[in-house]
Amino acid sequence: MGPRIDGDRKMTVVDCHAHALPPSVQNAFVDWLKTSGATSEGPPGLWSSPAFSDVDLHLADADRHDIETTILTYGSNTVAAMHAAAQRESPKPAAETMIARTNDALRSWAAHTSNRLMPTRWVDPRFPDSAVSEIERAATDGGVAAISMNSAYGDPASGLRFLDDPGFGPTLRAAEAADVVVIVHPSAKFSLNSQPPLTGTANHLLTGGLSMLVETTTCISRLILSGVFDKNPKLRMVFSQLGGVLPMAFGRFDMLRDLVSVADETATKAVSALPSLRDYADFIFADTHSMDVAALKCGIEALGSNHLIFGSDFPVTPSHIGREQALKTLDALPLDPVEQIAVRSSNARKLFGLNPTPPRQEMAS
Template sequence: MKVIAVEEHWITPGIDRAWRTQPKRSRDESVALNDRGDLQARLLDVGERRIEAMDEAGIDLQILSIAPPGTHGLPASEAIALSREANDLADAAVARHPTRLRAMTTLPMSDPDAAVAELLRTANAPAQVGIMSYGRSGDRPLDDPAHDELLAAAAHLGRPLFVHPQIASNTVRDASYRGFDPTVELALSTFGWGWHVEAGLAALRLILRGTFDRHPDLRIVLGHWGEFLLFALDRIDSLSNVATGLDRRVAEYFATNVHIATSGMLTPRLLRHALDFTSVDRILLSGDYPFHRLDAGTLAKFLETLPDHEDRHKIAAGNAQALFRLGSSPSEA
């Protein structure tokens, strides 16, 4: 059975350096999380070491996605140059490993016009199959009207938008995440809670802004089993009672425009719960490499919890092949 992992992180030396040299108040502190163990070396590698890790985990194809915070929030001139460089480096990596890698496009969202231009520049690149995005660039949210042209272009090109977690703004962190040891503060505002709230909120804002009414072909992906949203969908749908300008109820967009990725959390109870609120056709396998390290045994055991062989194939590869237009096998992508 083919296995495709859709959210597999990497970083460029230029993007990493840019964030580490930002003024303190502008710096994204989550970059420090990349310094644990050998994460930094694994993030920088898009060659043989990554392929070896894929082989060990039983992964046939990875879709490379720039690690948070990408170029979001960097000054526009830096973001433009570094996004272009990242996409060119991803193209080169895929050219070296055409049956094993694809990539999500990195965009300079701090300049909405430049982001559209970069998406169009990469429109015909065989390596580029999706967009790695975050819910906010500086103080501008993803649903801001300034990004509507980009969202329209993504829909037109059939490029799914992965809405990835990012650390909350300093204002929110000051109000909600401070008061602890700095290590605890960072963990609480990132992987312990804040990342997931931020990504889920970004997706809800896209729905409430009418994004999917204007661009019904736009598809987004949420990691970590839907960033809490599936688990509160009954409650969230009550927004429909006040958001009366939408074409449909809020929960209905999850059946048509939202896909869910596992982000390395191969827990059968999460799968069972997700299937109460979405269909098997909407679930994508992602390893969240190198922050999670899948192994072949755990992956096989997880897929075996699905009694239907066709459902196993859908989550392992079929759904990704359809959403990212990868063909019937990685070698045909």
């Protein structure tokens, strides 16, 4: 059994990876998927749960799984969803207006649920003035001091722009200055460019099962290798899905640094100026979503149990998988009671400044 609090049934989990959208945005997005037949956001059925836009359904599911607080984040479909909602209006609102309105509408869920559901604010760094404004509001409006971003954003001229893009620097500097946590979700627009291209379900499985993990790993690696964390040493970032394959990449990168350094004197000097990925583990928090025991063990060894937080991906991932099954997976990890509670809740409480639960915690036999 997992951690429990003595007495009556109490909430013992903080879920740091769940999704929601205001009804007007969610309905517009679902209608667009139906009428356009688009599959660019994955199988349309992923987005069909009524819980996306229903605060009471969200709260009821949290109750069923002993989740005391849910951090509501924005996902890979956010840009498309806001665009679909904006297209319904005449005149069409500017992107900055759409972002602010969507954030305000979702942020109201916190008051409705006595802060059980804590929405982040969505930030798009392609609109730097909007991004800085949303960060300032996340820090001061009384909700959780956190923003949601994708790991990369599309650009018609240059393709995907990862978060180390110099044009995104003002956004990350503002987040650091405001002491706002940055939660990063893959855009699902990164392609492995394997040929010939797969289609249908096979393509969706390749995107969700591997491309998104590689996208996240690429984002983190670029942030490290480009010096973003050196320039912003107090920046706090949470990455989805265990940070991709990053925990398995630390040793590989160290080996390559050693390998390249013996090539010639010029290479030795160049490599010595590059950081080791593992030296930046303290900058990185990762959620546990979709990972099995073997992967989580690797994450714990690479990042430390104090840098893992529980995430379910509800309602994209149904709760019997993302919550019930995932919590059983945590039970199977070789963690002591304090570490179990840390991954389930206390790491997140510390990171997001959430109120602690009563002190009478112990593991049930």
